[in-house]
Amino acid sequence: MKITKPMSWLKPILVLSLVCSFALTATAQDYYPTTIGNTWVFLSTDGAERRTYSIEESDTATDAEAGIFILKIVTETLGTETVDTDIYYISDDAGDLKLHRTKLEEGAFGIAAAMLDPPALFFPADLPVGRTWDIVTVAELDLVGTATTTSTIEVVDSEALETPAGTFENCVKLEIRRKSVTALAVIRTTSYQWLAPDVGPVKYEDDQGIVYQLQSYNLIEATPAEPMVETPAEPETPEVPVVETPAEPMVETPAEPMLETPEVTPALPESSFDIALESGLNMISIPLMPAESYTAKSLAEMLGSTVVIKLDAATQHFVGYSAAEEGDGFGIDGSSGYIVNTPAGGAFTFTGTAWMNQSDDAAAAPTGITAKSAWAFVLTSDLQNKETGKTYTVVAKNLRTGVITTQKVANDKGSVSAVWANMNRKSVIQVGDKLEVTLLDKRGTVVSGPFQRTVTTSDIHNAYLSVQMRVGDVRPKETILGQNFPNPFNPETWIPYQLSRDSNVTIQIYNVSGSAIRTLNLGHKSTGSYMTASTAAYWDGKNGVGEHVSSGIYFYTLQTKNFSATRRMVILK
Structure with a gap:
């Protein structure tokens, strides 16, 4: 599947992903032949994906007895081994x-299965322009939890279409x-599907504007039905002429002039809503629109929370705010869910008016934190010496689990x-975990770190x-002795090195006979x-008594508590 699509993570919760992946092909017999063995093949106009749809028998005897069959969708990302199968x-x-149930294969998200009891109306028999119906589904997802999706489907037009598989009329x-609601976000999308009579799906446009067209199809001829015997119709009764009576003339009475009254928008009443939060991590949404919008900082202060986390819908990355940060953090609205950590817990009252066009449910999820582990955790850093206009990325790794999280640094934030x-x-973090954090520039070069920190009970x-x-x-990560520069040199040079741990450092300089001619005592040096x-060791080309040494080959040795290395250098005069 295309990872480039920003909302690809929502597919498992949308039982109607069938709808947005041509599965709206199951309609009345005029618009979708449901004979076992029928197949359709589509190709995206960018040539990246091929999707094959087939009608098959169900894999259970119970389904067969109930008349349930399956629509299988196999999506291939061309040029790769990526294959996704949905049933x-x-x-x-x-x-x-x-629609009775679904089974969607979603890689790292696992198998997303949804049951619809009673079955939902997937497609009505008649599809006149203007016909509208809704489908509501609920599913459990890894990473985002419970998701509720409402899809409103409307027949908006009837037209002719030309595809690689042919031209289709009507x-x-x-x-x-589609509106999808999770604890972290409310997502709205719009897509379009075209169905041809006696053929099925012929074109689809997703919410990203990518168009898929029918390339080929194979329809199995259905078993003919028993012939019907026509019954002669009853003879028609002759019509009796109706004599119309002339209507009395109507006298129009002039209407009284109407005075326009200025429209007054009624003020929405202010309400209150109580939320109980447990000690530790909770998931919430904001139930009412406050008079003054919350920020991550003001919400944290109101709840006594140490962290506030949200999911960025565009990038699909978590964004965090901690009490240790300066500034207000990100904005808070009613269309998203948030993870908060409230060490004390308690009941909190929100006041305000109803959100407009947004979910009005406020969820407070049970805590998932213990004294030794947490299911959400923020590593925050105050960056110093940033260069204006440069881009940086923080990379943090849990050395126990190997899980890495990254976050770009905004230019205007420290x-x-x-x-x-x-x-x-x-649990994603537990007491004793070692977290390694590194700062990279846009070329991927390490410009700070890596630093290691061990998670304590207080951190949890x-x-x-x-x-x-x-x-x-x-x-x-390792101690290195670099090559001096310049080399050859006259009369001075610099000797670079790096240290993986704090140590006392000396550099000994020897002539070709192995005699020490100069010792550079650099003292105690920190890891770095x-x-x-400006930071390397400096040699002015003189021996221990202050005399310039002669031309030739010399050797220099870096000595620390746990490391020793030697390199060669040349003086030319």
Whole structure:
């Protein structure tokens, strides 16, 4: 499947992804032949995906007895080995197609299965222009939890279409308006589907504007029905002429002039809503629109929360705010869900008016935090010495689990937060975990770190940990002695090195006979990189008594508590 689509994670919760993936092909017998063995093949206009749809028998005897068959959709990303298989269980009820359940294969998200009891009307038998119907589904997803999706389908037009598989007349155009609600976000999308009489789907346009066209299809001839015997119609009764009586003339009475009254918009009443939060991590949404909009900071202060986390719908990355940060953090609205960590817990009252065109449900999920682990955690850093106009990315890794999270640093901010979260409330961080954090520039070069921090019980209680980072403070993973520069040189040179741990450092300089001619005592040095002229060791080309040494080959040795290395250099005069 295309990972480039920003909302690809929603597919498992949309039982109607069938709708948005041509599965709206199951309609009345005029618009979708449901004979076992029928197949349709589509190709996206960008040539990236091929989708094959087939009507097959169900894999269970119970379904066969109930008249349930399956629509299988196999999606291939061309040029790769990526294959995605989705299965939809449907039945034909006197021309109306009913949706019973789905089984969607979603890789890292697992198998997204949904049951519809009673079965939902998937397609009515008749599709006149203007016909509208709704389908509501509920499913459980890894990472985002419970999701409720409402799809409103409307027949908006009838037109002719030309595709690689042929030209089709009187195609029905369907508009699919979809609203998906999770604890983290409310997502609205619109897509379009075209169906041809006696053929089925011929074209589809998704919510990203990508168009898929029918390339080929194979329809199995259905078993002919028993012939029907016509019964002669009753003879028609002759019509009796109706004599019309002339209507009395109507006298128009002039209407009284109407005075326009200025329209007054009624003020929405202010309400209150109580939410009970447990001690630890909770998922909430904001039930009422406040007079003054919340920020992550003001919401945290109101709830006594140490962190606030949201899911960025555009990037599909978690964004975090911690009490250790300066500034207000991100804005809070009624269309998203948020993870908050309230160490004390308690009941909180929200006041305001009803949100307009947004979900009015406020959810407070049970806590998923213990004294030793947490299912959501923020690593926050206050960055120092940032260069204006440069782009940086924080990379944080849990060395126990190997899970990595990244976060780009906004140019106008001095702080950044990396987030680990699991919407199934499974532990992502536990006491004793070692977290490694590194700052990279846009070329991927390490400009600060890597630093390691060990998670404590206090960190778990607060659901965040702070690390101070400074651009240029590079912490090498190994000690290295670099090549001096310039080389050859006359009369001075610099000797670069880096240290993986704090140590006392000396550099010994030897002539070709192995005699030490100069010792550079650099003293105690901290872990870091000393690779530039301003930080590297400096030798002025003189021996221990202040005399310039002669031309030739010399050797220099870096000595620390746990490391020793030697390189060669040349003096030319």
